[in-house]
Amino acid sequence: MDLSLSDEQQLIVETVRRFVADEIVPLEADLDPDAGALAPDDFQRLVAKTKEMGFYGLDIPEEFGGPGLDTTTRALMAIEMSQHRAGLYNPCYGTFGGAGLAQLYEATEEQKEKYLYPTLRGEKRGCFALTEPSGGSDPARAIQTRGHEDGDQWVLNGSKLYISGADKADFALVFARTSDDPGRNGVTAFLVDTDTPGFNVRRVVHTLRSTHYATEISFDEMRVSKDQILGELNRGFAIANDRLSRQRIPYAAGCLGAAIKAQEMAIEWAKNRETFGGLLAEKQAVQWMIVDNEIDIRHARYCILEAAQKADRGERFRTEAAMAKLVASEASGRVVDRAMQIHGGLGMTKDLPLERWYRELRIRRVGEGPSEVQRLIMAREILGGSFK
Amino acid sequence: MAGIRMTKPWVALSPDSIDALPAQLGVYQIANAANEVTKIGYAGGREAFGIRTALQRELDEGGVSFRAELTHGYMTRFEELLMIHMHDHNALPPGNQDHAQKVGRLMIDGANATPNTEASS
């Protein structure tokens, strides 16, 4: 596998690296260590810059006006964009724009007019409501939110847990069981306006990610019309699988970015901090931690680029994307942990971004499918159909 | 859902009551003489002595009384308190009028409050 970058990719990586160093990191120095947003003026100024750079709306497909980046270049950018304190969950504070929910690209033209295009213009935001109190790893079987048909409407009842941004969203993509099939062939995806009577945000759920909360929501006799179904009835899980696998690659790359920065910090500290009459960098125990970090970083980088290159060649990349997500989230957690150890007491403080990455990387091993589910995806592909 | 409101008794803001607090991260509410919440705030990771520093600033700015919670999740708890206030009053406290982010919508005690509202900036 060729890991070298093309001239264009090199230029893009350097441009994003400069943007992070010159524009984001200095602003962050004045923000609270757990800040999740820039001041509105700074945000607008930087959005203007990313638009000027031609990078705004990175994940929007080219046919919808996005920059048309290949997956490899997108992953390389994600590695750079997360190299600051808030970078894991809020790379560059969203100044490169969002693409909305991946499933919306599969919507009807009418639904796109109502939800996708306003999202791309920054006028609406959506949330993704899949996980329920009964479980998120295996949603096809766990979903208990129930829809029953009533004339030309569906009436939904049930609840969802850990839903990010439901309290601020204008619409939600809600998955509900609409037939007696206990598995994936009984689930339908609905696009629901959050001001629909019966859509209720029940509570804020506080997590390790103390910058942003999740929510618990309920649907109480919530009526939605039939044209709010996204895709086909009872085929909610078939939507946008390819796009979802593809998303795991920048997700993994974001983890790696934090690890790379943590390693840089650990090396710098080890070369300057003295204990027992010598630099930390001279102690074999510290050297080994730094070497182990490097092994983790290179392993994750390899997996991410392998997945991205396969996706770009149009080959099947489900196993590779799952592996990239698994390896990068776990390896990056170890790297940040070792970097904290090398920094001693300072590593535990909010003076450095390490403690925030440590907390947030822990979530990355569960979010977007826990490590065990990524292993399951790979096992199915490696062992073949009869072991599903 | 019970337990999300801050219901502790109000304490008079004074150098002594501030000194009695640990220098920790957390959230607080400031009230006027009528015990109406005038501001919701947090003591984040950049305060020299956590909630003590933040409340000293509130005292200097004329705050009358306070109640506080110590928490590492001060950012999300702060937002939650803003949501509850918005639910109850359909507006943010006077001291939070410059809050630039959208405040979320929450159903409390079976009642849905305001629609999503963009805080004034």
Ligand SMILES: Cc1cc2nc3c(=O)[nH]c(=O)nc-3n(C[C@H](O)[C@H](O)[C@H](O)COP(=O)(O)OP(=O)(O)OC[C@H]3O[C@@H](n4cnc5c(N)ncnc54)[C@H](O)[C@@H]3O)c2cc1C
């Ligand atoms: C901060 C945060 C934000 C989130 N945002 C959203 C959101 O916006 N929308 C949304 O729908 N969901 C969201 N989630 C939910 C997330 O996707 C789920 O937590 C995740 O899918 C796991 O589901 P669960 O928590 O129900 O765990 P469960 O499904 O109960 O699984 C528990 C654990 O069991 C293990 N496990 C599961 N299956 C297997 C297996 N086959 N073999 C071995 N071990 C297994 C795993 O270790 C797993 O972590 C969010 C979660 C968090 C923490």
